[in-house]
Every structure is written in structure tokens, then in C-alpha cells.
Amino acid sequence: MKLEDYIPVVGAEYINQLERLARPLKGLRVLNVNSTKKGGGVAELLNRTVPLMNELGIEARWEVIEGDAQFFKTTKSMHNSLQGDKITIPREDLDHYIEVNVENGRKLSFDADIVVIHDPQPAPLIRYRKEGQHWVWRCHIDIARPWRDTWNFLRQFVSQYDCSIFSMAKFSQNLPHPQYLITPAIDPLSEKNVDLPNSEARKIVESLGVKLDKPLIVQISRFDRFKDPVGVIKAFRMARKFNECRLVLAGGGATDDPEGEEVYRQVIQEAEGDPDIHVLMLPPEAHRVINALQRCATIVMQKSTKEGFGLTVTEGMWKGKPVIGGAVGGITVQIYDYRTGFLVHSIEGAAYRIRYLLNRPEMMRKIGKSAKEFVRSNYLITRNVRDYLLLFHSILYGHGETIVLEGAE
Amino acid sequence: MEERAQAKAPFHFKEFLIIRKPTGVEASSLRELLGVIRTIDDDVIFHHMYRGYLRHDPQLWDYPNDFARWAKNGLESQILAEKLANVNPFEMKNVGDVRQSLIDVIEDFLWEYQYIPPVRPGFEFHFERSTGIILPTDVTARTLPQFCDALSRCGVSVIYYHFFESRIRLEENRDDFSTWIEDNFGLSDLASAIRKIDFYLYSLEDLRTKLLRMIKYYVKHGRVGRHT
Numbered sequence: 001m002k003l004e005d006y007i008p009v010v011g012a013e014y015i016n017q018l019e020r021l022a023r024p025l026k027g028l029r030v031l032n033v034n035s036t037k038k039g040g041g042v043a044e045l046l047n048r049t050v051p052l053m054n055e056l057g058i059e060a061r062w063e064v065i066e067g068d069a070q071f072f073k074t075t076k077s078m079h080n081s082l083q084g085d086k087i088t089i090p091r092e093d094l095d096h097y098i099e100v101n102v103e104n105g106r107k108l109s110f111d112a113d114i115v116v117i118h119d120p121q122p123a124p125l126i127r128y129r130k131e132g133q134h135w136v137w138r139c140h141i142d143i144a145r146p147w148r149d150t151w152n153f154l155r156q157f158v159s160q161y162d163c164s165i166f167s168m169a170k171f172s173q174n175l176p177h178p179q180y181l182i183t184p185a186i187d188p189l190s191e192k193n194v195d196l197p198n199s200e201a202r203k204i205v206e207s208l209g210v211k212l213d214k215p216l217i218v219q220i221s222r223f224d225r226f227k228d229p230v231g232v233i234k235a236f237r238m239a240r241k242f243n244e245c246r247l248v249l250a251g252g253g254a255t256d257d258p259e260g261e262e263v264y265r266q267v268i269q270e271a272e273g274d275p276d277i278h279v280l281m282l283p284p285e286a287h288r289v290i291n292a293l294q295r296c297a298t299i300v301m302q303k304s305t306k307e308g309f310g311l312t313v314t315e316g317m318w319k320g321k322p323v324i325g326g327a328v329g330g331i332t333v334q335i336y337d338y339r340t341g342f343l344v345h346s347i348e349g350a351a352y353r354i355r356y357l358l359n360r361p362e363m364m365r366k367i368g369k370s371a372k373e374f375v376r377s378n379y380l381i382t383r384n385v386r387d388y389l390l391l392f393h394s395i396l397y398g399h400g401e402t403i404v405l406e407g408a409e
Numbered sequence: 410m411e412e413r414a415q416a417k418a419p420f421h422f423k424e425f426l427i428i429r430k431p432t433g434v435e436a437s438s439l440r441e442l443l444g445v446i447r448t449i450d451d452d453v454i455f456h457h458m459y460r461g462y463l464r465h466d467p468q469l470w471d472y473p474n475d476f477a478r479w480a481k482n483g484l485e486s487q488i489l490a491e492k493l494a495n496v497n498p499f500e501m502k503n504v505g506d507v508r509q510s511l512i513d514v515i516e517d518f519l520w521e522y523q524y525i526p527p528v529r530p531g532f533e534f535h536f537e538r539s540t541g542i543i544l545p546t547d548v549t550a551r552t553l554p555q556f557c558d559a560l561s562r563c564g565v566s567v568i569y570y571h572f573f574e575s576r577i578r579l580e581e582n583r584d585d586f587s588t589w590i591e592d593n594f595g596l597s598d599l600a601s602a603i604r605k606i607d608f609y610l611y612s613l614e615d616l617r618t619k620l621l622r623m624i625k626y627y628v629k630h631g632r633v634g635r636h637t
Contacts, residue, residue, distance in 0.1 A: 013564055017424065020544055169535035172431035181429035181537065327531050345530075390428040394540045401452060401538075407545035 001048065001189050003055050009188045010382050018382065021389040022056035024405060028392060031112035032062045035075065035121035038284040040222070041184060041311045042118050042140050045384065048187045052385050058392075061112070065104040065122045070096055075121045076259055078154070081147035082120065083226060083306045088149060098124050114392060123157040134395050137164040140184065141308045142329045143171045163395065167309045168330050178399045180391055183330065184309045185384035186318060186375070191287035193318055196295055204292035210278050215245045215358055218297035220290050220315070223251045223264040223281070226306035228326065230270050231347045233277060235303065238351035240276065243358045250280040250293055294319045298364070299357055303350050307331055314379045317341070317371035322364045324353045334379070338363075340371040416593035419549040420556060420585075422563055425570030427463055427539040429456075436534040439484060439525055442476070443515045445536060451504040452538045458498040458507050459577070460539055462569050462613050473609055474498070476511060476534075483532035489518050497609045499576055543570065553594070553628050557621055565613035572608065572616060586620065599624070602633045 003015050032050060036043050046062050053060035067075070074093040081087040101124040110128050116136045117125055129135050137158050143151070143166070151173070158164060163178045172179045186193055202212055210216070217236055221227040229249050236247040249267060251260070264281055271277040282289060294300060300316030302325040309330030316323040317334065323341035325331040335341040342353040357364050397403045432453060436442035446454070457475035465478075472478050472494040481490035492514045498507045519525065528534075548563065550556035560568075571585035579588075584603065591600035602623060608616055626634035 013562065017544070017564060020546070021426075021542075166431060169429070169431035169537050170435065170533065172433045172535070174433050179431050179433065181431050327529075332531055386426070387428060390426055390540075390542055393542055394428055399540065401540060403540065403542045405542060405544050 001051070001187075003052060005189055006380075006382055010376070010380060014382055018056060018386055018389065021386065021393070021405075022058060025389065025392055025396075026057035027059060028114065029059045029112040030061070030114045030116065030392070031110060032060065032116045032118065033065060033108070033122045033125060034062075034118035035065050035067065035072075037064050041309070044187070044190070044192070044311075045184060045381070046118070048190060048381055049385060049388070052381070053388070056385070056389070063108050065101065065108075065125075067100045067104075067121070071100045078120050078150055079141060080226075080259075081150040082141060082143050082154070084142075084145045084147065086147050089153075094153060101125055102127075114395060117161070120154055123154060126157050126160045129160075134163075135161045136391070136395070137161040138182075139164060139166050139171065141171075142168075142306050143173065144168075144329075146173075163399065165391070168333065170329075178394075180394070182384065182387040182391070183333070183379065184311055184314075185379045185381045186311055186314045187381040188318065192291050193315060194291065196288075196291055198295070201292040201295040204289055205296045208278070208280060208289070208293075210246065210248055210293075212296060213246075214276070215243070215298035216248060216296055217245055217299050217301055217354060218248045218250070218293050218316075219301040219303065220250050220293060220312045221302065221304070223260045223267060225259075225263055226304055227251075228303045228305050229263065229267045231305075232301055232303050232350070233267070233270050235301075235347045235350035235354060236277070237274075238348070239354035239358070242355055245298070245354070245358065246276045246278070248278045248280065248293055248297075250278075250282050250290065252282045252284050252286060252290075290315075291319075294321065297321055299324060299354060301350065301354075302326065302331060303344065303347075304328055304331065310334065313341075314375055317368075318375045318379075320368035320372045322357055322367040323371065324350055324357070334374070339367065340374050341367060413552060414594055416551050416589070418589075418593060419551045420559075420589050422546045422548040422550075422559055422567050423570050424544040424546055424564055424566045425463070425574055426542045426544060426566055427460060428542070429464075430538045430540065432536045432538060434536040436536075437528050439489075439515065439519065442479075442534055443512065443519070446476075446508060446511050446515070449536055450538070451508075453536050454504050454508050454511075456537055456539045458496070458504075458511075459573065460541075460569075462573060463566060465612070479532070479534045483528050483534060484526045485529065486526050488522075489515075492518060499573075499582065499609055541574070553590075553624055557624055557628070560617060560624075561621055565617065568613045568617055568620075572620075590624075596627070598633050599627045 007015055032046055034042050050060045050062045074097045077087050077089050105125050105128045114134045116138050118138045119140055126135055159176055165180045165182050166172045167183055169181055219232050267279050271279050294316055300321045300323045302310055302313045304326040307329030313323050313325050313331050313334050324344055325335045327343040327345050335343050344350045344353055393403055434445055436445050461473055461475050472490055477490045477493035480486050480493050496510045501507050548559045550559050575585045576582045587600040587603040590596050
């Protein structure tokens with residue numbers, strides 16, 4: 001995908017702005033490191049951002065660390081406890097986590113001016129920083145109320161970075177370096193978000209065994225407790241007493257998420273024997289299927305109880321759908337009641353808003369239209385690229401208050 | 410008004426982009442908010458009181474500053490939101506005065522109302538600062554029609570930089586647009602009308618529409634319109 005392909009979506013002026021911002025950064029070497037090539041929002045974002053950066057003249061690279069089952073089990077526990085679970089990770093697992101990073105560090109080339117480390121998995125790589133480099137820790141998860149033991153352990157690495165980035169102000173921490181805020185974004189031209197003809201979308205959904213004979217409620221997310229899939233089923237059943245509808249719970253797995261299988265089994269058990277509930281475990285590359293499901297949805301749900309940012313909310317809004325989301329994490333900055341969707345705080349609240357919307361088709365259309373424009377202005381990948389360019393300028397200018405670029409004196 | 414009248418010096422349009430920087434400081438009650446406002450750095454107050462224009466979506470626009478928006482969304486107190494929305498930082502000499510006005514409004518509110526609403530869970534106030542980056546554009550204007558054409562097509566951050574940030578930069582509470590129009594075309598009546606806009610209440614898109622309407626009317630009729 002080329003930058004010019006985004007002109008019909010965001011306008012020529014926006015792309016021109018990116019080019020002007022990138023001009024003084026030409027040749028800057030930027031390395032991104034994370035722990036999975038496929039599955040999850042981080043990989044999807046890097047997959048598109050890195051080529052766009054290169055087109056803008058930045059020499060951007062993306063490396064992935066490798067780990068065994070014990071490593072990913074530990075990082076999953078770490079992930080959950082940073083999101084608030086009281087999990088004490090055994091010392092031997094933490095030692096193994098560091099060892100795996102040391103092994104990866106020996107193999108990777110850190111030849112770059114700026115190194116961006118994504119999430120906790122590769123955080124200990126900071127020990128490989130060379131003089132003159134700028135290392136950035138990019139946290140994509142909801143770390144607003146971390147379990148102290150885990151955060152104190154991780155903080156010893158994070159505090160060595162030159163700066164950190166969080167997805168929301170509420171996730172920022174007491175750290176001895178500048179912190180930045182970059183909200184995530186979606187790619188409107190990716191297979192998951194690109195426009196699909198209605199007939200194709202319907203065909204894809206029907207091929208999954210989902211009949212489009214009733215209003216469709218769709219939640220797309222990993223099978224993860226924090227996404228509350230069982231709560232969605234309960235809310236759906238409460239709403240269905242009064243309105244005919246179907247529910248699709250579809251989730252992908254990610255290579256760094258061993259807990260997914262277990263939650264998936266719980267959901268299957270809860271939905272067993274109900275012909276209106278479809279539980280689909282999708283492979284990581286099922287982007288077009290997700291796109292089709294969201295486009296065929298009458299209402300998109302994201303009833304999370306913990307959330308980093310909630311890109312599935314953004315995706316649903318981009319498809320012009322009203323989204324009902326849990327009032328947590330980044331969902332609260334995307335959904336504004338009656339304008340871009342509805343925030344809910346309980347299963348009952350979710351059921352109420354499903355009923356409320358199903359009985360107001362005109363409001364659904366209005367909210368959906370408004371939600372799409374909101375995403376266009378705030379949460380597309382072009383804005384993510386812009387924020388990174390601004391960050392690079394800020395780093396190179398010593399994190400100052402105001403920066404006057406050449407030609408703007 | 411001669412449409413082709415040339416400016417002595419062209420107007421160079423510049424963009425102003427910000428990257429937000431959370432401080433890690435939050436307030437989960439009105440009293441906590443007051444405590445932080447009393448002591449936090451000036452650039453944090455500046456960010457929340459002046460730079461909201463760059464961050465808030467026009468379709469969700471209600472109050473111009475972050476404290477008023479929080480009072481409405483976080484505390485669900487319309488009364489406090491209205492009072493805080495009326496603290497216009499552009500009428501004040503410096504951030505210190507803005508800070509004092511906020512303190513006065515909140516203290517009055519705490520004194521007057523027995524019941525202080527709790528913060529909605531998940532809607533705590535998170536203090537931020539920002540780094541501003543001034544970016545040159547390739548766009549210049551030498552005539553008023555060229556100016557209007559450029560203004561209609563530019564990003565909204567151009568309007569923020571030349572109309573809002575300029576008041577702090579120039580320390581005269583003046584915007585770059587009216588200054589250029591007055592200095593280059595001698596149109597003090599148009600410049601004066603632009604300076605009288607109650608801009609504090611406008612979103613950047615609203616302001617673009619307002620400015621274009623005023624200047625285009627002037628170019629066509631040679632005078633300031635009554636209801637433009």
C-alpha cells in the first residue's frame with residue numbers, strides 16, 4: 001500500500017503534511033521490536049506503519065523476538081497482572097523471561113538511531129542500548145492499575161528507557177523520563193477495513209453458517225476473560241427476550257496468548273445448544289471474514305472489562321455501525337453516548353442498549369455515520385504515522401516545549 | 410475593495426501540531442483537582458486551557474477547555490461545567506491568572522454546593538502537557554482571494570496557530586490574520602471586525618467558516634457585513 005492510496009480517505013493535504021513532517025527526518029534509522037508477527041493489534045499496526053515510514057524516507061525496520069511456551073506463559077501472566085490481576089509470577093519464570101530476552105538480544109541487530117520496543121515481552125532488551133541511541137518503550141496495554149509486584153519488576157527495565165509511550169493518559173506511570181501519548185489506529189485500506197461490496201460481505205458471513213435473517217449483534221475479539229464474552233452472551237439473551245436477533249462471537253488467537261483456548265471452551269459451553277449464537281474461532285489471517293462480519297452487523301459490541309485501547313471498537317465505527325462498549329480503557333475516548341455509540345457498565349446495561357438501538361433504526365444510522373467521521377479524524381493509521389514523526393522530532397530536539405522546524409522561523 | 414490588491418509581504422501559512430505528554434498525575438475528585446491545579450506546572454494548565462481546540466472533534470464540541478469538559482463528562486455537573494467554560498484564558502495576561510481564575514471558580518462551587526458529585530469510575534482527570542511543533546507549509550497568499558482560497562483548504566491547525574497561539578506569541582492578544590490584513594491592505598475596519606469575533610467559543614472549523622464569510626463579504630462589497 002502506498003501513501004497516495006490514502007488520499008481518497010484522508011485527503012491530499014494530510015499526506016502532504018506527512019511528507020513535510022518527514023522531510024527533515026530523511027534517513028533516520030528506526031527499529032521496532034515486538035513479540036508476534038501475526039495476531040493482535042500491535043502486529044497489525046506495525047505491518048502497515050513500517051512500510052509507510054519507509055516511503056516517507058525513514059529507514060524503518062521491524063524485528064520479532066522468539067520465545068518458548070514458558071516465556072509466553074510468563075508474559076501472558078505479566079500482561080494480565082499489569083492489567084490488574086493479582087498474579088505472583090514465580091522467580092524462575094521471571095529469570096527465564098530475562099534469559100530469553102538476552103538470547104534474542106545476541107541475535108538481533110540494534111543498529112538504529114531510535115529503537116522502539118513494544119510492550120513488556122521484549123522490555124529487558126534495553127541492556128543492548130548503545131551510546132547515542134534513543135530507546136522508546138511503547139506500552140499498548142491498559143496499565144492504569146497494575147499489580148505492584150509485576151510493575152515493580154518491569155519498571156526496573158522501563159525506567160532505563162529514554163522515554164515511553166502510552167495509549168491513554170490514564171495508563172501513564174511515575175517514570176523518570178518523558179512520557180508521550182499516542183492513541184492506536186486502524187488501517188482503512190487493510191483487508192480488515194477496506195470497503196467490501198454488500199453482496200460479498202453477506203456471502204462470506206453466510207458461508208460461516210450465520211444466517212442473515214435477523215438483526216446481527218457481533219463482538220470480534222480474542223477469547224480473553226477481559227473481553228467478557230460470557231457477559232455478552234448473557235446480555236444478548238436478555239435482549240432477545242424482546243427482539244429477534246442473532247449473536248456472533250468471533251475471535252482470533254495470537255501466538256503469544258496461550259490462555260485463549262481455555263476461554264474459548266468456556267464460551268462454547270455457555271452457548272451450547274443455542275441456534276442464535278455462533279461462536280467462531282478464526283485463524284489470524286481471517287481479516288476479510290472479520291471485515292464482512294462487522295459490515296453485516298446491526299450492532300457491534302465490545303463489552304470489555306479491561307481494555308488497552310479497543311481497536312475493534314474503532315473498526316466497528318469505521319464501518320458506520322453503532323458500537324456498544326464497556327466503559328473501560330480507550331473505549332471511553334471513542335464512544336460518546338448518543339453520538340458515536342453507547343458506553344455500558346454492566347450486562348444489564350449492554351442488554352438495555354441492544355434493545356434501545358434495535359428499536360431505533362434511524363438513530364443507528366445517524367450514530368454510525370457520526371462514528372465513521374470521528375474515526376476518520378482521529379484514529380486512522382495516517383494519524384499514527386504523524387504522531388510517530390512528531391515523536392521523532394521531539395526526541396531529536398530533546399523533548400522541548402516548542403519546536404520550530406526549518407522554514408517555519 | 411480591489412480584489413487584485415497585492416500585499417506588501419505575502420502571508421506564509423504555518424501549521425501547528427502537538428504531541429501529548431501525560432504527566433502521570435490524576436485527580437479522582439473535585440478537591441483533588443483543585444489541589445493539583447494549585448501546584449502543577451504552567452505548561453500543564455496551558456495545555457488543558459488553550460490547546461483543547463486542536464484535540465477535540467468539532468462534532469463533539471461543547472466546551473472549550475478540558476476542565477469544563479471533565480466537569481460535564483466526569484462529574485456530570487452541568488453547573489460547574491458552565492462556570493469553568495466561562496474562564497476564558499485569552500482574556501488573561503498569563504497562565505498564573507488563568508490558574509487563579511480556575512481556583513476561584515472551583516472554590517466558589519465547593520463553598521456554594523453541599524453535594525459534590527463523585528467522579529464517574531473511569532473518568533478521572535489526567536493531567537497532560539504537550540510539545541508543539543511549528544511546521545512550514547508551501548502555501549502563501551498575496552491577495553485576499555488567494556488568502557481565502559488557502560484558508561478554505563488548509564488543515565485546522567493552521568487556524569489554531571495563526572489565530573490562537575499567536576495571541577500568546579505576540580503577547581498583544583492579536584491574531585496573525587487581522588494583523589496581516591491591516592498591515593498590508595490598510596483595512597482596519599475588517600481587521601477590527603475580525604478581532605471582535607468571540608472566538609473562544611468556536612471550534613476551529615466554525616472559525617474557518619466565520620473568517621471566510623467575513624473576508625469574502627468584504628472583498629465583494631467593500632465593507633464589513635452586519636451579520637457575517
